[in-house]
Each structure stands twice: as C-alpha cells, then as structure tokens.
Amino acid sequence: MRRTLTAAVATLLTATLAAGCGSPSGGSGSDDPETLVVYSNSVSDGRGDWLKKEAGKAGHSLQVVDLGGGDVQNRLLAEKANPVADVTFGLNNVYFEKLKEAEVLGAYTPAWADQVDAALGDATGKRFWPIVREPVMLVHDKAAYPEKGQAPADWPDLWTKEEFRKKYEVPTELGGATTQMVLSGILSRHRDDQGDLGVGQAGWDAVESYFEHGVPSVTNTDLYARMADGKVTAGQMWLSGKATREEQYKIRTEAVRPETGVPMVVQQIGLVNGTKKAGAAKKFIDWFGGAEVQAAWSREFHTAPANKGALAKADAGAVEETDSFTEQDIDWTFVAARLDRWTEKIELEYLPN
Amino acid sequence: MSRSLRAMLRSPLVVVTGVALLWFVFTFMIYPNAVMLKEVFAPQGAFSTRAFEKLTASERAMDSLRNSFVLAAVLTVTVNVLGVFIVLVTRYFTVRGARLLRLGYATTLVYGGVVAVSGYTFVYGENGFVTRLLLQVFPGLDPAWFSGMLAVVVVMTLTGTGYHMLFLSSALARIDHQTIEAAQQLGASPWRVLRTIVLPVLKPTLFAVTVLTFLGGLAAFAAPQVLGGREFQTITPMILTFSGNPGSRDLAATLALVLGLATLLLLAVLNRLQAGGTYFSVSKVPTALKKQRIGHPVANGAVHLAAYALFLVYLIPPLLIVVFSFTDAATIASGDLGAGGFTLDNYRRVLTDAAAYRPFVVSVGYAAVTAAVVIAMMLFVARVLQKFVNAVTITVEYLLHIPWVLPSTLTALGLIITYSVPRLPVGETVLTGTVGLLAVAYITAKIPFTLRMLKAAYASIPASLEEAATLLGAGTLHTYRRVLLPLVLPAAAAVSALNFTGLLDDYDTAVFLAHPLHQPLGIAIQNATRGEGASDATALTFVYTVLLMAISTLAMWFVYGRNSGTGERRSRLRTRGRTRTGPPVAVLPDTVTAGTAPTARTTQTAPTG
Numbered sequence: 001m002r003r004t005l006t007a008a009v010a011t012l013l014t015a016t017l018a019a020g021c022g023s024p025s026g027g028s029g030s031d032d033p034e035t036l037v038v039y040s041n042s043v044s045d046g047r048g049d050w051l052k053k054e055a056g057k058a059g060h061s062l063q064v065v066d067l068g069g070g071d072v073q074n075r076l077l078a079e080k081a082n083p084v085a086d087v088t089f090g091l092n093n094v095y096f097e098k099l100k101e102a103e104v105l106g107a108y109t110p111a112w113a114d115q116v117d118a119a120l121g122d123a124t125g126k127r128f129w130p131i132v133r134e135p136v137m138l139v140h141d142k143a144a145y146p147e148k149g150q151a152p153a154d155w156p157d158l159w160t161k162e163e164f165r166k167k168y169e170v171p172t173e174l175g176g177a178t179t180q181m182v183l184s185g186i187l188s189r190h191r192d193d194q195g196d197l198g199v200g201q202a203g204w205d206a207v208e209s210y211f212e213h214g215v216p217s218v219t220n221t222d223l224y225a226r227m228a229d230g231k232v233t234a235g236q237m238w239l240s241g242k243a244t245r246e247e248q249y250k251i252r253t254e255a256v257r258p259e260t261g262v263p264m265v266v267q268q269i270g271l272v273n274g275t276k277k278a279g280a281a282k283k284f285i286d287w288f289g290g291a292e293v294q295a296a297w298s299r300e301f302h303t304a305p306a307n308k309g310a311l312a313k314a315d316a317g318a319v320e321e322t323d324s325f326t327e328q329d330i331d332w333t334f335v336a337a338r339l340d341r342w343t344e345k346i347e348l349e350y351l352p353n
Numbered sequence: 354m355s356r357s358l359r360a361m362l363r364s365p366l367v368v369v370t371g372v373a374l375l376w377f378v379f380t381f382m383i384y385p386n387a388v389m390l391k392e393v394f395a396p397q398g399a400f401s402t403r404a405f406e407k408l409t410a411s412e413r414a415m416d417s418l419r420n421s422f423v424l425a426a427v428l429t430v431t432v433n434v435l436g437v438f439i440v441l442v443t444r445y446f447t448v449r450g451a452r453l454l455r456l457g458y459a460t461t462l463v464y465g466g467v468v469a470v471s472g473y474t475f476v477y478g479e480n481g482f483v484t485r486l487l488l489q490v491f492p493g494l495d496p497a498w499f500s501g502m503l504a505v506v507v508v509m510t511l512t513g514t515g516y517h518m519l520f521l522s523s524a525l526a527r528i529d530h531q532t533i534e535a536a537q538q539l540g541a542s543p544w545r546v547l548r549t550i551v552l553p554v555l556k557p558t559l560f561a562v563t564v565l566t567f568l569g570g571l572a573a574f575a576a577p578q579v580l581g582g583r584e585f586q587t588i589t590p591m592i593l594t595f596s597g598n599p600g601s602r603d604l605a606a607t608l609a610l611v612l613g614l615a616t617l618l619l620l621a622v623l624n625r626l627q628a629g630g631t632y633f634s635v636s637k638v639p640t641a642l643k644k645q646r647i648g649h650p651v652a653n654g655a656v657h658l659a660a661y662a663l664f665l666v667y668l669i670p671p672l673l674i675v676v677f678s679f680t681d682a683a684t685i686a687s688g689d690l691g692a693g694g695f696t697l698d699n700y701r702r703v704l705t706d707a708a709a710y711r712p713f714v715v716s717v718g719y720a721a722v723t724a725a726v727v728i729a730m731m732l733f734v735a736r737v738l739q740k741f742v743n744a745v746t747i748t749v750e751y752l753l754h755i756p757w758v759l760p761s762t763l764t765a766l767g768l769i770i771t772y773s774v775p776r777l778p779v780g781e782t783v784l785t786g787t788v789g790l791l792a793v794a795y796i797t798a799k800i801p802f803t804l805r806m807l808k809a810a811y812a813s814i815p816a817s818l819e820e821a822a823t824l825l826g827a828g829t830l831h832t833y834r835r836v837l838l839p840l841v842l843p844a845a846a847a848v849s850a851l852n853f854t855g856l857l858d859d860y861d862t863a864v865f866l867a868h869p870l871h872q873p874l875g876i877a878i879q880n881a882t883r884g885e886g887a888s889d890a891t892a893l894t895f896v897y898t899v900l901l902m903a904i905s906t907l908a909m910w911f912v913y914g915r916n917s918g919t920g921e922r923r924s925r926l927r928t929r930g931r932t933r934t935g936p937p938v939a940v941l942p943d944t945v946t947a948g949t950a951p952t953a954r955t956t957q958t959a960p961t962g
Contacts, residue, residue, distance in 0.1 A: 037869050044880055065869040066880050070597050075865065077599060078769040084786040084869055098599075172578070173590060175597050219578045220467060220894070225686030229480075249683050340600035347594060347601075348411035352583050 035061040036277055036284055039076065041069040041177075042090030042132075042267060047301055054293065060284045069095060069177040076104045076272065086281040089131060089269035089288070092177060093121070094184070096128040096268045097336030106271040106278065111286040115309045120266045123333065128270035130306035131289050132297075135325040136181040136263045137255040139242055140234035141227045152234060154258035155186055159209035169223050169235035170214030172351065174343040177265070182236045185263040186210065187342060188330045197341050198334065208350045216352050224249040238265065239321060240302050261326035266306060357743040364829070367737055374734060374749070380778040381768070381797050382755045389767030393602045404603040414591060414604075418611065420577070421587040424505065425570030425615075431510040432566045433559065435663075436517025437552075442660045444525050445551065447644045449657065457664040460671045461515040463854065463905035467575035468898045472670025473508045474499075474579065475677065480688035497582075504580040505573070511666060512576075513569055516562040519847040520806060524558040524813060525551070530640040543645060554813070560623045561809040565802065567619055568757060571612045588612070589760075593861070596762040606763055613758025620754060671902070678895035685892060699896045709877070716874040717904065720856040723795040724849040727803050730796075732845060735807035736837065750804070757801045765794055765865035791866040791873075798862065799852045810844035811837070850912040854905040858897075874901070 043051060048064040055062050065085070067075065072088060073095050079085070080102065091099075099105050105127040113129065120130035138155055144167075145151035158164045171179040190203025215232050217223065223235040224245040237245070237253075246253060269289055275281050287293060291309030298305050298314035304322035305314050361367055394400055408414045442448050443455045464472070477483050477499035487494055499507075528551060536546050552559075577587040588608055595605035647653040677685050679695045703709045734753075738746050756764060772784035784790045814837060822832040860875035867873055878897050 039869075063870055065872065067864065067876065068879065071864045074597060074599070078766065078865060079773055079785055081773040082783050082785050173594055175594055216583065219575070220471060221686060222682065225682065228683065229687065248681075249686075340598050343598060344407075344595070344601045344604065347591065348407060348414055348604075351413060 034277070034280055035063055036086045036280055037063045037065060037084055038284075039065045039067060039072045039085040039088040040090040041067060041072050045301075047297075050300060051288075054296070055284065055287070058287055060280070060287060062284070068175075070175050073099065077102055080104050080273075083272045083274045085272045086275040086277050087269065087284055088272060090267050092181070092265045092267060093332040094180065094336045094339055095177070096122070096270060097333055098339075099270070100125065100127045101336070104273055106273040106275065108271045108282055108285065110269075110282075110289050112289050112291065112307055112309070115291065116289075116306045117308075120306055121268055128268040129285075129289060130266045131269050131294065132267040133304045133306055133322055134239050134265045134267070135255075135322060135327075136178055136185070136236065136238050136265055137242070137325070138182075138234060138258075138262075139237045139253040139255050142252040142254050144227075144233035151254065152256055154256065154260070155182075155210075156206060158234065159206070159213045164234070165213040166215055167233045168214050169217050169226060169232045170211050170352075171236070172216045172219070174347055174351075178236055178238055180339060180343065181263040181265055183207065183342065183346065184330060184335045184339065185328055188328070188335065189260065191331075191334070197338050197345060199338075199342070204345075204350075207346060211346075211350050211352055214352075222249070224251060224253075227251055227253070239304075239318070243302065255325075257325060258328075259326070261328035263330060264325070264327040355743045357741045358745060361737070361741040361743065361746070366830075367741075370733060370737075371749075374730075376778070378749070378752050378755075381793050382752060384776075384778060385767035385771040386755065386759055386764065388771045389763060390606060392770060393606045401603070404607040408604060408607060413586075414588070414608070417586050417588040417591055418608065420502075420581075420585055421571050421573065421589070421612070422615070424502075424509070424573055424577070424587060425567045427506055428509055428513060428570040429563050429567050431506060432513040432517070433563060435510055436514040436521060436562065437555075437559075438659075439514060439663065440517055440521045440525060441547075442656065444522050445547075445642070445645055446656065447646045448660055450661075454660055454664050455518075457668040458514065459518055459909075460667055461512050462518065462851070462909060463902045464671050464674070464898060465512055465515075466858070467579065468674060468894065469512045469670065470508060470575045470579045472674045473511075475673045475688055476669055477504070478688065482688075500580050500582040502581070502585040505576045505585055508576045508580060509570065509573060513566055515851075516565050519851070520558045520562060520809070520844065521555060523810075523843050523847065524555050526642060527813060528554050528642050530642050533642075533645075534640075543648065546645075557809045557812045560626065561805050564616075564619060564623060564805060568616055571615065572760070592760060593762060596760070596766070602763070602766070606759070609760045609763055610758065612760075616757050617751070617754065620751075674895055675899055675902075678892065678899045680892060682892050685895070699892045703893060703896045703900070712872055712874040712877040713900070713904070715871045716857045716859075719792060719795060719873060720853045722792055723799060723856055724853040726792075726796050727799045727852060728845050728849045731800065731803040731807050732838070732841070735804050736811055736833070738804070739808050739811040753804055754801045756798045761794070761798055761859075761861045762865070764797065765862045768794055769865050786868065788868045788871055791863060791868065794862045794866050795856055795859070799856070803848050803852065806844055806848045807841060810841040814840050846912045850908050853908050857901055857904060 040048070043064050043066045048066055052062050052064060069091055072091060076083075076085060076088060076099055083104075088099075096105070100122065107126045109126045110129055116130050120133070122128045138152065138158075140151045152158055152161070152164055152168075158168045171182075174180065174183070186206055187199045187203050190200045190206065191198060192200030192203070195201060196204065217235075218226070222245065223232070223237065226232050227235070228249040228251050237255075242253060242255065269285055271278065271281055271285060289307060291307050291313075294305040294307045294310035295313035297303060298310065298318060302315055302318045304319045305311065311319060394404070439454075439458045443451045443458065448454065461469075475481055479496040481499070484494075484496055484499065487498075488496065532550055533546055536550055541549070572589050573587045574589045574593070577585060578590055581587065592605045592608050595601040595608070647656055676690070678699060679697065680690070681696065681699075684690065738750050759767075768790060769785055772779065772790065775781040775783055784793075818836055818840075819832055822836045827835070858875045858878060859873065860879050863873045863875050864879070867876060874897065878894055
C-alpha cells in the first residue's frame, strides 16, 4: 500500500513539475505592459507565427490567440466586463456588427482609414475596419461537368433542377462562418420585412429545399475528399481554401459566378473596448492594416487586401481572382441583427434528421 | 436533529471540511450557474417560455431528444453485457492469453471521441476493410451499410467498456474465493456461482458504471454525428450549436436541463437500490480469487472464440489510426493504404512547430493538477457522505452532481459571466484572465464521477473491518488511514488516471476559460481540424491523437504498470502460500490485486501499528 501511495504521489509530483517547468512565460506575457493580446480566427497555417515575427521587428510584442470565429466572438462577449484581448482581427462584418452592437469594440480611426473603402467596414461608426476581402463560392468538380452549361449556374439550380439533387453537399452544423455566409446570401435574396425574421416564405422554402435535396456533410471529411471520391459534385468553399484543397486532393474545381454575385467576406480589425494598452494597440492596428504589411501578408498567404495602397505590391493573382467575382448586395447590418435567429430557425426546422 | 447529523457535527475535521466544501459548492457550482440561468432565461428580468415553445414545436429537436434517451437506455444494457463479459474473460475464467486480451480491451482507455469513431469507419465504413471484403462476397450490399442506430450502438458499446475494465475488475478481485469454494462444495453449478455469488458483489460498481454509461449515451456526440446518418441524430450536437449562438442559449440550457434531470432521476433510483442491499463477500481473512475453468468443452471453445474475435474488433481501429497518422489526408479519406506512401512529415510538422509542444505541456499540467486536487477532496468527502446519511449529506451529494446536470459549455459560460467582475465569494477579485479559472472548471467537472466511483469503492468495504479496528482501539483517523484508505486506493488511482487522461484533449471548457497565453491541446486540435487553410488537417489530428494515446498509456502505466512488478511478486508469494496454481498476474490493472493483498495484514496490524 505504501508503494501504491508513493507511486501515486510520485506520478502527480512528476506531472506537476513537468507542468510547472513548461510554463516558461510565467511573469511575461499578458502581465507585460507592452505585450498585446490579439484574438483571431485568421492566424492558422503559420500566419500567426509570421505576424508575431514581423510585428516583433517593428517593435510590437504580440501574444496571438488562435480560435474559431464563433469562439473569438463568444470569448469577447463573455469577457466584456474585464477584457483580456487588446485587439481582434479576422472575423467578418457580421461578427463585427454583433460585437459593435454589444459594445465590445472601442472607437478608433486607423492611420490608413482613407486608403480603404469605408463601406466595406463599419458603415455607421468607427469601430471596425476592413483588411482582407474573400469571396464565398459554390464550387463544383470539373470532371463531373466537362461540357459548358452542364454545371449549376447559381445556388437555386441545386434544388430546382432535377440533375443536381442529391449531388451537392450541405452543411450539418451551422456554426461555421462560411456556412453562415452562404445562408445569408440565399436568405438576403428574399428580404421581406413582413416575413418571418425579415425573410419571405419563398426564402424559407428555398432553404428547406436546399437542405432537403442535398447530401449532408460528414464530420472530419473534407468536401474535396468527397468530391474526389465521387460522393458529391458541388459544395461551398472560400477562395484560398479552393486552391490548397485542389492541390491536396488532386482534383480540379470551378467556382460558380451567379449574376446576383457572391457574398464577399471582408475580414475586419478592431480595438477591444476597455483595453488597458490602448496606445500600443492603436499603434499595432496602424502598422498591421498599413499598405506595406498588407501587401506582404497578401504575397505570403494569397489574399486580396482591402487597403488600396497595398494593391500594387500584393499577390496579383489573388487580387485578380477576387475581383473577378461580382459582390452580392447584402445589407450586413440587417443580416447581423437576424443571423442568430435565422440559424436557430434552420437548426430547429430545416436541417435533415 | 437526527443522530447521524449529531454524530457528524461532533467531528471538528468534518465540520471544517464541510464548511470549505459548502463554500466551494456555492461559489463554483451554484452561484455561477444561477447567474448564467438567469441571464439565459430572464435576461430582462421576466421569465420567458420561448425555449419550451420553440423546442416542442421542432420535430427535429424532439426526434433527437428521443434518440438520445433510446441510445442511453440501449447502451446501459449492451455496454454492461459486453463489459461484464470481457471482465469475466480476463479475470474470472481461465482463458488462454488473458493478459494479451486485456491489453486489447484496454485500448478504449486511451482513445475515444471522434477519432475512435474514425477508427471504426476505417474498418466498417464505406471504404472500410470489412466493407470491401463483404462487397466481394455480397456484391449487392450497400457500401454505407454501417450507419444509423445500429452502427452508433455498436461503436459506442465497444468504446464504452473502459470503466468496466478498470472498476469491475477491481471489484471482482475483492471477492473471497472461500465463498465460491463453499458454494461449489454444496454442488452449485458454475453459472449459479456466477449469478448468485459473483454478480451480486459487483452490484455497486455495476450501478456506478451504469450511471456513467447512461450519461455517455445521453451526451453522445461523435458517433451519432458521423455514423447516425439522417435517421439517427442525437441532441448533444444541437446543444453545442445552441450554446455557441448567444441568442439561442436558452434552448441549449433547456435541452441540457432535460438531460440533467433524467440523470438525477437515474441517480436517485440507483441510490435507493444501492442503499437497500449488502454487496460484499470479503471475509476477514480473504482468499484471493482463483480463476475458474470452464468445464464444458463447447462452452469453453465458444468463450475463447468470442474473446479473441472481440480482441481483434477492439485492437484494429486504434492500430489503423496509428498507421494512418503516417499518411496524408487523401489516403485517410479513401481508406486505401495502397494508394499513398508513408511519411514522417506529419510528425515532423507537429514536433518541430515551435508552438506545437506547448499545448501538450499546458494540458498535462492542468490534467495533473485537477486529478490531484479532485482526488484529495473526494477521498474524504465520499467517505463522509457514505458514513453519515442525513438530510445535509444527501443534499450535498446531490449538489455535487450539478456538473452532470449542465453541460460543460454552459458551466464555463456561467463561470466567465460571473467572475469577470469582482464578486464577494472570491474576495472581490476578478477570475477571468487567470490560469486558475480553467482549473476550477476542470475540478468541478470531475467531481461527480470521482465521488460516484469512490463511494462505490467505500460501499464495497465491509463495516466489520472498521468495527474490528475500532474494537482493537484504533482511532477514527488511524482506522481510516490504515484500514479504509488502502482499500479504496486502487479505485482512487484508477479514477485519477481516468480524470487525467480525460482532460488532456478537452475543448468545450477550454475554449471559454483558457488563459490566452496558456492554451491547452484541445484548442490546438480543434484549430488543426478547422481546416481553414493549407494544412493536412486530418492527418495532423491523427498525429495529435497518437501522441495523446502515448501520454494516456504512460499515465495508465504510472498508475498500474509500475506496480505490476510488485503486484506480481506479491500475488505469487500469496498464492504460493496457499496453492500452487495461482491466478496469472495482471498486466494492466494489477494494482487491484496489489492493493487488496495487504488487506488482512493491515487489519491485523492496525492496533499495534
């Protein structure tokens, strides 16, 4: 019994010691008056490390917190009374509209404000500013539709035309930003202030048909894996995701270009209300959204910068591809005010099961 | 005031810990949840029935809810049947290679969740090995045959037997072999011995693992999501979606409360059943359990066949996960190992990435601290709750189950909403942005499970042992330290190991409460699978899983493996003294025998010690 005790104590001690040794940043980090805490959903695949390194050269000390879009939003809302983050970037207009509504964002006009189209950001205030544009698209497997005119030309084709039924993938959970943009795009076409949650019955019928005739996505299995496998021929995707997946799964896909346009997601940056490091945070925003850094970011990560001053030195291919899409006219303030209720309604009434 | 209550209040130790416990329960279990529920159901002060109306009107929600209950009920039967079988095969009957079998069955202790489900889809899914084999025999078979309720039940039954492996084995080892011998001499058949002597002793543990199985079924997430298909979805995915949507949290909380109330009801029923029986057959000088030979040759053959078939079923999925962790996403998706080459790139990427090792360290730290604190708290609390049964202890016991009533996501929200401003119960400090808040959440989350298992362990100790010690003049504390503690330590070690491994990949709580500078592994895994970029995310998850399995195995080895040597020696010594043909010695959960071995000795030496 003594041996058991000794072993148990030894295990716990070792583990605790290991944990203790593994906290090298104790004493530094957020306690450091100059280190900024940045929440973002757009720092995976080495983007965060690159950002930290480049920012360090420019004299900004950063602690980057990598979370999913919804998680960033929930943390910021929950920490409203005592914010941990100083700056947040990467979320799209809809999330930022909601954060603004909840008074989580502080007012600030960056030094580069005149270089971006203010309409891409906060239309009625100075709480968040555009940095990167990205289209949300319907893509299809080229091999499945080799002839011109065979492929779907717009989202409604999927459920109105017999030949696409049970061929396209639909999401099974609605928390993802891309999914929410696709649904916003469909529902925005049927805006009707008399209708349920600001959408006419035709819009809800469209959503119902969309899910009814689609093939539900499979957890942990990528859309492109299923296209390569021949299980589906079309589904939703964002621009930079398309290129990487084509290479990964060795298939060629094409994006649909509807006349109404596609939802253009614009990543934003904002100052967190109540930060104790407002000065350093503002300096960081000025630096990160500036032409120089945005051009470098674009070249590094295949994005289209919102800063017009960055375009000359940006990744020309990414900019050209982004510009080749018509932007769907979506009232983001309208969407932001209703999106939660929309996803709740779809979750309760229209998802397959 | 009842006698039990008076007796309880006479002990200053009980009173002091009681006050501390009540503070903890109020501060971290009741108050934050009350704040959260008020925020959710009555944000403007007036209570709303919106959630009930929305949910009852939703066919999908009602179907999913019903499926969750059906699944939980079915699993309590299937998991118990399978769990009892594998414990008997490895511990009770003479089966060749029992040690090897035990290793195979124990794989469920070190892997689970969505990765376990992927493991099974590699075998039975549309591109799975077995499916391909079946298609050659039956070309007309639907490749997606392994889906729906059947597939969910099969996978969850197989992955749900870990608790049996640990706790039922432990309980079985405590049976006094003399009772069995006596029954045999009286002419009882092996089946009768099993039914009337062995199984009744296992009852408290069976009750405890039944609660856990039921809970696991209610909270099922990965298996229904991946294998359920259109007709068998459960409610947890919906709860998680709704708790992530600030406007729909009332729906999440309502659904969670329904599940929680069902759990409480089951607990009440089982508590009543447990209170009414006597469940031990440990004599004052117990003889170690001897393995039983299955006399009937056909039955013996059938048991061997079933045991080895199960062994393969258990072992192949985790093996495939290890294999696939060396391939790329395309190979994993197609399930075709011939197509792609093997590579070390995934491992190189995880291990050389500067940020990759830190989440591991943070997770191990949190898991170790949590496991230590929880067991320290509950060893004492479980004893008091088991010893003194009165209105106060019954209430406290139910309060300690609050984390089972509300899902971790909502509890985390409650903590962060409540303690992001200065609050009196924590001395007017702010807890958000501290490393402690996540630890608090983890500790509360692990309390119900730990309490349940320890109570079951205490319950299976005969009161006569304690009485003997008291009669011989040992004080309460002394008796506890020298008599009771050694007997529950194996269970405590098992619980700690499970608590430890269970927290390593937590995501739901960490995503809200983790300190921004100390992000645990669950968040890193989730970020890897979020798939918003170029990375070969599926393969990376597998690498993380393989490394997790390695850490979990190490933890299990620390608790069990280290002692298997001494356990082996001890049990050999013990058996040599009594009979030449002692039981083959456990490889994995052998602390069980090692821990029970000194029982008699401890009791005898208590007065002089």
